[in-house]
Amino acid sequence: MELIIKNLSKTYANGVKALNDITLTIPQGMFGLLGPNGAGKSTLMRTIATLQDPDSGSIMLDDIDVLAEKQKVRERLGYLPQDFGLYPRINAEVMLDHIAQMKGIGNKGERKALVENLLQKVNLYSHRKKGLGTYSGGMRQRFGIAQALVGSPSLIIVDEPTAGLDPSERNRFYNLLSEIGENTVVILSTHIVEDVNTLCSNMAIICQGEVLMQGKPAEGIASVQGKIYKKSVEKAELGDYREKYSVISTKLLEGKLSLRIESEEDPGNGFIAVPADLEDVYFSHISKKVDPITI
Numbered sequence: 060m061e062l063i064i065k066n067l068s069k070t071y072a073n074g075v076k077a078l079n080d081i082t083l084t085i086p087q088g089m090f091g092l093l094g095p096n097g098a099g100k101s102t103l104m105r106t107i108a109t110l111q112d113p114d115s116g117s118i119m120l121d122d123i124d125v126l127a128e129k130q131k132v133r134e135r136l137g138y139l140p141q142d143f144g145l146y147p148r149i150n151a152e153v154m155l156d157h158i159a160q161m162k163g164i165g166n167k168g169e170r171k172a173l174v175e176n177l178l179q180k181v182n183l184y185s186h187r188k189k190g191l192g193t194y195s196g197g198m199r200q201r202f203g204i205a206q207a208l209v210g211s212p213s214l215i216i217v218d219e220p221t222a223g224l225d226p227s228e229r230n231r232f233y234n235l236l237s238e239i240g241e242n243t244v245v246i247l248s249t250h251i252v253e254d255v256n257t258l259c260s261n262m263a264i265i266c267q268g269e270v271l272m273q274g275k276p277a278e279g280i281a282s283v284q285g286k287i288y289k290k291s292v293e294k295a296e297l298g299d300y301r302e303k304y305s306v307i308s309t310k311l312l313e314g315k316l317s318l319r320i321e322s323e324e325d326p327g328n329g330f331i332a333v334p335a336d337l338e339d340v341y342f343s344h345i346s347k348k349v350d351p352i353t354i
């Protein structure tokens with residue numbers, strides 16, 4: 060199973076170029092699609108999920124032409140959209156049974172076993188009779204994964220699933236996602252670097268509708284290793300530093316500003332060499348497109 064995206068472009072009616080000649084190969088396993096707000100991630104996810112058409116380009120899921128054979132894709136697809144609407148008064152068990160029915164699982168006994176299995180898997184079995192409107196953010200997302208898994212999909216798309224989850228719910232969600240992976244293509248769209256670091260064997264960084272990097276997280280880190288330096292400065296000095304150095308990110312730490320810069324040579328001037336991490340890879344790429352202080 061492999062998803063091959065070629066030269067995909069989409070300009071909305073208001074003139075925003077959300078996808079600008081995207082070419083990506085997404086292999087089996089967990090794939091992280093990382094980018095800031097407005098990068099084009101949801102547009103790309105919705106296009107792969109057959110919910111909207113691009114202006115040009117192609118998407119192949121093995122030998123299925125995704126843009127032409129939408130029904131075939133839908134039969135294999137599990138999708139957790141960014142804005143996942145729930146019917147508040149319906150309970151999880153009834154809702155999953157309904158979704159299973161819509162996905163063509165006609166046998167009642169088979170559906171019952173499937174729904175029970177999914178509810179156990181996402182740890183919602185004891186809450187199965189409660190209205191979905193009473194669920195916490197983490198429970199909603201776990202229910203979202205359960206509904207995406209109905210019908211054993213071979214392509215699973217989850218769009219920004221961990222935004223707004225507290226650390227323990229995020230961990231639970233990570234564990235759940237990491238159990239899928241193996242024989243499926245799982246695309247995880249996120250602006251949270253930690254999500255990709257924790258889960259993904261392959262990744263891409265997109266920004267302003269363009270692919271800035273694709274490969275394995277470790278390859279990304281290797282590409283900036285030995286080039287990242289940090290220094291703590293006063294906030295008022297930021298302007299001077301930005302003029303002299305390639306500042307990729309800033310963080311406030313105990314009232315001072317911790318700068319990270321990218322440099323081929325040791326910049327001296329009190330900068331300390333630090334091991335590169337995936338966040339450096341992300342900011343190194345993104346800062347070439349967008350002002351790093353405003354991202």
Ligand SMILES: Nc1ncnc2c1ncn2[C@@H]1O[C@H](COP(=O)(O)OP(=O)(O)OP(=O)(O)O)[C@@H](O)[C@H]1O
Pocket residue numbers: 071072073075076077094095096097098099100101102103141250
């Ligand atoms: N239906 C639409 N009509 C016009 N512009 C749109 C539409 N949908 C998205 N856009 C614009 O296209 C660009 C890409 O949006 P998209 O939602 O794909 O990005 P994203 O990476 O998912 O961002 P976010 O993380 O904020 O959801 C943005 O500038 C957005 O404002």
